[in-house]
Amino acid sequence: MTIEFKTPEAIEKQLQPVRTVAENVMRPESRHIDDHEHLRPLKFVHMMWPQVRQMELANLEAGLARAHKSTNGDSQNGDSQPSNGLVSKSGSERAGIANLSLVHMIEMLSWGDAGVYLCIPGSALGGAAINAVGTPQQLERFLRRFTEGDPKWGAMAMTEPQAGSDTSNIQTTATFDAQSNEWVLNGQKIFCTSGKMALEESDGLVVVWATVDKSAGRAGMKPFVVEAGTPGAIIAKVEEKLGIRASDTATIILDNCRVPAENLLGDAEVKTGHGNKGFKGAMKTFDATRPIVAASAIGVGRAAFEYTRDLLAKTGVRMEYDKPRWKLSTVQADLLEMEAQLHAAWLLTLKATALLDAKQENQLDSSMCKVKAGKAVTWVTQKAVELLGPLGYTTELLVEKWMRDAKINDIYEGTGQINTLIVARTILGYTRTQLK
Numbered sequence: 001m002t003i004e005f006k007t008p009e010a011i012e013k014q015l016q017p018v019r020t021v022a023e024n025v026m027r028p029e030s031r032h033i034d035d036h037e038h039l040r041p042l043k044f045v046h047m048m049w050p051q052v053r054q055m056e057l058a059n060l061e062a063g064l065a066r067a068h069k070s071t072n073g074d075s076q077n078g079d080s081q082p083s084n085g086l087v088s089k090s091g092s093e094r095a096g097i098a099n100l101s102l103v104h105m106i107e108m109l110s111w112g113d114a115g116v117y118l119c120i121p122g123s124a125l126g127g128a129a130i131n132a133v134g135t136p137q138q139l140e141r142f143l144r145r146f147t148e149g150d151p152k153w154g155a156m157a158m159t160e161p162q163a164g165s166d167t168s169n170i171q172t173t174a175t176f177d178a179q180s181n182e183w184v185l186n187g188q189k190i191f192c193t194s195g196k197m198a199l200e201e202s203d204g205l206v207v208v209w210a211t212v213d214k215s216a217g218r219a220g221m222k223p224f225v226v227e228a229g230t231p232g233a234i235i236a237k238v239e240e241k242l243g244i245r246a247s248d249t250a251t252i253i254l255d256n257c258r259v260p261a262e263n264l265l266g267d268a269e270v271k272t273g274h275g276n277k278g279f280k281g282a283m284k285t286f287d288a289t290r291p292i293v294a295a296s297a298i299g300v301g302r303a304a305f306e307y308t309r310d311l312l313a314k315t316g317v318r319m320e321y322d323k324p325r326w327k328l329s330t331v332q333a334d335l336l337e338m339e340a341q342l343h344a345a346w347l348l349t350l351k352a353t354a355l356l357d358a359k360q361e362n363q364l365d366s367s368m369c370k371v372k373a374g375k376a377v378t379w380v381t382q383k384a385v386e387l388l389g390p391l392g393y394t395t396e397l398l399v400e401k402w403m404r405d406a407k408i409n410d411i412y413e414g415t416g417q418i419n420t421l422i423v424a425r426t427i428l429g430y431t432r433t434q435l436k
């Protein structure tokens, strides 16, 4: 595998309109949307939807090809689809530079506005789980909707009050009712991105993780598709947050929520070890989505860095690459460090993504880039506020907002600490129980 450090021409071309959207549609709305937390950036949503539908269609076709292959006896390989709004979606089958192109786009959109980017409709993480383990019939039933009609959202609900990093502690139960041939879900899911838009504001869906056998730990955990309008799936709360305030983050109560037997993704049987492909397949999707989160972090960091650099340049503080560090002012050295941190995170992200495009194992690189980008963006945006002094702290500039938008990248899709654990386990060859 060769790694190309220059952005491929095809991606440069794709990025031009994305840059225009980020600059002219997202940025001008940034402050207003942030100030009105539960307002939807509808103009942006409708503008992006036709493009998302096309990507969803390509993704569905790739997913169907894989699912048919799997149904015909070929083993399922847990091949994962990046999926996140617009994003869904590259699909390894379309290979080449699909994931690379995706992370470039997400970086640019998040440079525009990370919260607004998260409002892009699409099957998102829910779609990724369906794609990873669904049958051809399930793919048709659940994902076709994202290729037609009005904007729709998909979501994934794993986290619970007692189960965040420790996903094996999920308390939501799924009990099979043989008489009605339905699964009955009971429990509470919290912090579900786009949960309200998926269940109440569109004909979307949420993939809910529940246990069919608490004593079996992870092996008992299964994903169930809960469609919009299903009785017993109730949006109890929408969070008010520090950052990414445009993004909807919902609490979902499942109160005797009945879904057809066919809404279980994968096998109902509780299998441990290598047989537990459902859970492992879904976890595999994180190898594809963590570089996406890293790219989003880097976009926010770049916004803060560039703004700070340009504003300081107007006062005569310029970046000087050709001077030794001891001849630079502290502020100049800080600017260089900000840029270097973002570059380091971006290179790790490109490596994780290049491996994904080459269909090679990337769990280590995927966690590494997520850890690095989460830390880098948190530090860079705080530094930007620091360097701009009181002005950076006011709402006159977007710098304080970027600082607030940054931190989430170090929390969701595995916190910085959890991804550091994954890196350590992988390098040292420890199992989950040996190093926790």
Ligand SMILES: Cc1cc2nc3c(=O)[nH]c(=O)nc-3n(C[C@H](O)[C@H](O)[C@H](O)COP(=O)(O)OP(=O)(O)OC[C@H]3O[C@@H](n4cnc5c(N)ncnc54)[C@H](O)[C@@H]3O)c2cc1C
Pocket (backbone or CB within 6 Å): 155, 156, 157, 158, 159, 163, 164, 165, 166, 190, 191, 192, 193, 194, 241, 249, 408, 411, 412, 413, 414, 415, 416, 417, 418, 421, 436
């Ligand atoms: C805005 C937002 C959107 C989200 N979207 C979704 C979503 O769409 N779907 C979904 O299912 N979840 C979502 N989440 C939940 C998110 O994935 C969890 O918050 C995250 O996994 C951490 O879990 P927790 O909050 O329970 O924290 P905990 O697991 O309770 O962790 C608390 C702290 O302890 C640290 N910690 C925990 N275990 C260890 C360990 N073994 N070693 C060292 N440190 C440790 C953590 O890193 C963290 O700093 C979202 C969260 C937010 C804030």
